[in-house]
Amino acid sequence: MASQPLKQIYFDTNILYRWPHPPNDIYSIFGVARWLGTKLYMPEVVERELEAQFIRSVNAAYDAAEKGLREVSKLCHQVITTDFQGSRPNDEQLRDAFRKRSDELKKHFGISTAPLPALDVSMLVDMAINRAVPFEAKVVGDDEIVAGLQDTAILLSVLDHMKTAAATDRCAIITADKVFQKAATKKLIQSKGCKLELFKKVGDLFSDLFSHVWDATRTAWYDEMKQIEASLNEQKDDLSQKIFASLQASEVGPAIWKRAKEVTDFTITQFLSILTELRETEHRPPNADTYKRPEGSDVKISAKVFSRTEAIVEAVNWSNLFLLSGVQSGIQPVVDTTPKLEDASFHETLNVSLTGTVKNGVIGDFQVTGVELHRP
Numbered sequence: 001m002a003s004q005p006l007k008q009i010y011f012d013t014n015i016l017y018r019w020p021h022p023p024n025d026i027y028s029i030f031g032v033a034r035w036l037g038t039k040l041y042m043p044e045v046v047e048r049e050l051e052a053q054f055i056r057s058v059n060a061a062y063d064a065a066e067k068g069l070r071e072v073s074k075l076c077h078q079v080i081t082t083d084f085q086g087s088r089p090n091d092e093q094l095r096d097a098f099r100k101r102s103d104e105l106k107k108h109f110g111i112s113t114a115p116l117p118a119l120d121v122s123m124l125v126d127m128a129i130n131r132a133v134p135f136e137a138k139v140v141g142d143d144e145i146v147a148g149l150q151d152t153a154i155l156l157s158v159l160d161h162m163k164t165a166a167a168t169d170r171c172a173i174i175t176a177d178k179v180f181q182k183a184a185t186k187k188l189i190q191s192k193g194c195k196l197e198l199f200k201k202v203g204d205l206f207s208d209l210f211s212h213v214w215d216a217t218r219t220a221w222y223d224e225m226k227q228i229e230a231s232l233n234e235q236k237d238d239l240s241q242k243i244f245a246s247l248q249a250s251e252v253g254p255a256i257w258k259r260a261k262e263v264t265d266f267t268i269t270q271f272l273s274i275l276t277e278l279r280e281t282e283h284r285p286p287n288a289d290t291y292k293r294p295e296g297s298d299v300k301i302s303a304k305v306f307s308r309t310e311a312i313v314e315a316v317n318w319s320n321l322f323l324l325s326g327v328q329s330g331i332q333p334v335v336d337t338t339p340k341l342e343d344a345s346f347h348e349t350l351n352v353s354l355t356g357t358v359k360n361g362v363i364g365d366f367q368v369t370g371v372e373l374h375r376p
Helices: 024-036 044-076 091-109 121-129 149-164 183-191 202-210 215-234 236-246 319-326
Strands: 008-011 039-043 111-114 136-140 143-147 171-174 196-199 258-276 298-315 340-359 362-373
Touching: 008 149, 024 039, 024 202, 024 258, 024 298, 024 340, 039 044, 039 149, 044 091, 044 111, 044 149, 091 111, 111 149, 121 149, 149 171, 149 183, 149 196, 171 202, 196 202, 202 258, 215 236, 215 258, 215 298, 215 362, 236 258, 236 298, 236 362, 298 362
Parallel strands: 008 039, 008 171, 039 111, 171 196
Antiparallel strands: 136 143, 258 298, 298 340, 340 362
């Protein structure tokens, strides 16, 4: 355990995905950080990216819904009258609504903005030309492109904002982006005279913060999470059906040559890595004799789930394409890339968000609020 808790934490875009509806494990970080007095920051670039992602996601969902409604209209034409009400918000309305809700969450959890510093454009151009991390070359089709402008802006924003911290303060960024873990990136951080710690897993960051919680609270909080883990595993068959209802076929199967068209069966093998949001101040020491949630209160829960999924997949045989490089000039093999439907099984790890309700001191009545493929 570090001698002192983290003083400043910065969040990357891939950790706050689906903001302003972050997964429940993020709420656990917010709660314990607030209790420890750790300052939370969202770089301005991250806020802009999250806003743009929200607008694109809502528009994509509306596009899919409108396509479905058109199909319903075709099927029902001259058969039964359909009634579809509601209007689609424009981008400006979505942007205003996003900012309002985002500001509410930031105020509630004490999250501040790390502003974008004045950056030397010439320096950024040199970094991009020389592929200096976080810039990196990527191949798209037959072209090589340089990516990483947002990552570079995020990192430089964090390093500049760290000047607000004392020299002895522990500062960290949590990001799942592999470019931040590269030796060259760490060397760049050191060259700026900064001691920025890197976390790539929410669980690791939570453990670091959790280790500084007072013993009385930490022990009771840990027992609460173990009780939930045991209860979830006792009810895993029933919960499989609730998670199955939230599972999108497009999220099943990591192989690019197999795309799930329909999920036919889903089974949970184990719940583990349970995290809960820290109880409010008035319900834990030193403001209360014991760490206890009020009867009937709701609890945000995050869990890792090992699962087995049966699905009908659309499979394409791409293997013959790799033979092209060894074929003599003028001879072209026949490559069949026609999709074929087949059954497949997948063993996958999911991140599941749930809520539970306190009844007779025990947390139960679990409801599934979100399902995502596990983030590395």
